[in-house]
Amino acid sequence: MKLSIIIPAKNRAHIIEQTINSILSTNYPELEIIVIDNNSKDETEKIIRNYENVIYVKNNEDKERSFSRNLGIKLSTGKFITFLDSDDLLKKEIFHSFIKAFKIYNNDKFFFINFDYIENKLIKTNSNLFKKEFCNIDDLVISNFISNIGIFVDRELALDNLWDENRYIIGTEDYDFVLRLMLKVKRAVLIKQSTLGFVRLHSGRSVFNDKQFKILKRFFYFKKKISCNNEFKNLKKTFKKKILSTQSLYASLLLLNCGERKKSFKFLIKSIKHNLFSIYSKRCIYILIKLIFKK
Numbered sequence: 001m002k003l004s005i006i007i008p009a010k011n012r013a014h015i016i017e018q019t020i021n022s023i024l025s026t027n028y029p030e031l032e033i034i035v036i037d038n039n040s041k042d043e044t045e046k047i048i049r050n051y052e053n054v055i056y057v058k059n060n061e062d063k064e065r066s067f068s069r070n071l072g073i074k075l076s077t078g079k080f081i082t083f084l085d086s087d088d089l090l091k092k093e094i095f096h097s098f099i100k101a102f103k104i105y106n107n108d109k110f111f112f113i114n115f116d117y118i119e120n121k122l123i124k125t126n127s128n129l130f131k132k133e134f135c136n137i138d139d140l141v142i143s144n145f146i147s148n149i150g151i152f153v154d155r156e157l158a159l160d161n162l163w164d165e166n167r168y169i170i171g172t173e174d175y176d177f178v179l180r181l182m183l184k185v186k187r188a189v190l191i192k193q194s195t196l197g198f199v200r201l202h203s204g205r206s207v208f209n210d211k212q213f214k215i216l217k218r219f220f221y222f223k224k225k226i227s228c229n230n231e232f233k234n235l236k237k238t239f240k241k242k243i244l245s246t247q248s249l250y251a252s253l254l255l256l257n258c259g260e261r262k263k264s265f266k267f268l269i270k271s272i273k274h275n276l277f278s279i280y281s282k283r284c285i286y287i288l289i290k291l292i293f294k295k
Contacts, residue, residue: 006072113150
């Protein structure tokens with residue numbers, strides 16, 4: 001089965017070679033690698049063009065990663081599409097594990113993986129691993145168990161569920177994407193209990209560089225979308241509250257990271273109001289400790 005892997009990139013000359021090499025190390029025979037360069041100003045293009053088996057497209061202006069992923073979907077020719085950020089890594093067995101899972105669940109159109117983190121070459125165990133065979137909307141409204149890395153989506157389904165290209169949603173676009181997918185297909189199959197990829201933690205990650213304005217714009221844009229967008233019209237009110245609780249908690253964490261302690265506390269309270277049980281989550285406890293014990 002031919003698989004297409006889509007990688008949006010911007011100014012990743014220092015790191016993207018490792019990412020592409022991790023894909024090639026899988027030795028999967030029918031792989032289409034598509035890199036959409038979001039107008040890099042460094043040597044990203046030079047590095048990628050060294051790979052004969054990588055399709056490279058460069059945007060002539062910064063159009064953000066959702067646009068790049070959508071362009072990759074439209075250019076792809078694989079039966080299934082998977083996504084990878086330009087700073088993340090795959091394990092050697094990921095594609096063969098997907099094929100094995102697909103042979104069992106060949107009527108399903110949405111698959112995903114568990115992953116760990118890497119920081120300064122040290123592996124950090126992901127404490128939010130998914131443990132059940134299938135993920136459904138009941139799971140996803142509580143926490144975003146399905147990240148961008150290692151999701152496998154039937155190409156026709158992906159074309160019917162493109163990424164939101166509004167700049168305000170960037171940073172939560174993956175959650176929006178998988179929520180809308182889940183509402184269409186009802187479940188996603190966990191490929192394997194053990195992890196099949198690594199998200200790299202480093203200072204260049206956009207989530208570590210968010211400012212107050214961007215955090216607030218993202219939250220209120222997504223809140224409005226959940227409340228008013230036609231794709232979410234049949235989502236139960238209780239589920240919408242849980243999603244808003246999750247997003248309030250995420251905003252609280254990011255605001256805390258950029259020094260906005262008062263606003264962080266306000267969003268923490270919002271999260272608890274939307275879903276009282278969020279107070280027991282690891283993220284909520286972490287934020288509370290950080291707010292109480294100032295450093």
